[in-house]
Amino acid sequence: xxxxxxxxxxxxxxxxxxxxxxxxxxxxxxxxxxxxxxxxxxxxxxxxxxxxxxxxxxxxxxxxxxxxxxxxxxxxxxxxxxxxxxxxxxxxxxxxxxxxxxxxxxxxxxxxxxxxxxxxxxxxxxxxxxxxxxxxxx
Numbered sequence: 001x002x003x004x005x006x007x008x009x010x011x012x013x014x015x016x017x018x019x020x021x022x023x024x025x026x027x028x029x030x031x032x033x034x035x036x037x038x039x040x041x042x043x044x045x046x047x048x049x050x051x052x053x054x055x056x057x058x059x060x061x062x063x064x065x066x067x068x069x070x071x072x073x074x075x076x077x078x079x080x081x082x083x084x085x086x087x088x089x090x091x092x093x094x095x096x097x098x099x100x101x102x103x104x105x106x107x108x109x110x111x112x113x114x115x116x117x118x119x120x121x122x123x124x125x126x127x128x129x130x131x132x133x134x135x136x137x138x
Contacts, residue, residue, distance in 0.1 A: 021061060028065035032105075035062045039106055053088065059097075060086035062104055074103035 004012070028035035039062060042055040063071050063086055072079045077099060085092035085100070101108060 024061050025064045028062050032065075035065060036105060038062070039101070039104060043101070043106070043108070052091070056086055056088050056092070059100055059104070060088070063100070066104065071100065071103055075099040 028038070038058050039055075042058045046052050046055040063082060068079050068082060071082055075082065077085075077096065081096065082100070084090055085096045098108065
């Protein structure tokens with residue numbers, strides 16, 4: 001019997017474990033409610049950071065769990081468009097992302113709130129001071 005080093009054992013173990021993406025796809029396939037929650041969380045993160053990387057990655061995995069053909073049918077978009085939009089290599093059109101979200105059962109509601117309102121300089125300072133920002137809650 002061959003004696004394996006610790007490193008060889010770790011490599012062998014790693015090769016038998018599912019890759020993270022494959023694991024997540026299987027979880028989304030088994031539990032669509034969990035997939036929906038992840039998409040909602042990643043969308044909220046995107047709104048707050050304007051970084052779509054994690055949203056697109058999650059959408060790609062959920063799309064894989066749903067099946068590309070089913071998603072193509074539900075969005076009315078060709079599979080090639082879906083692959084390109086969710087590849088992370090391009091910046092997809094908002095209309096494409098919204099079609100994907102709708103097909104996955106995500107309904108996006110928005111509240112348009114002003115982020116900042118500038119106060120006018122007061123008359124007694126001759127308008128020389130910079131306006132103060134009043135920040136509304138978001």
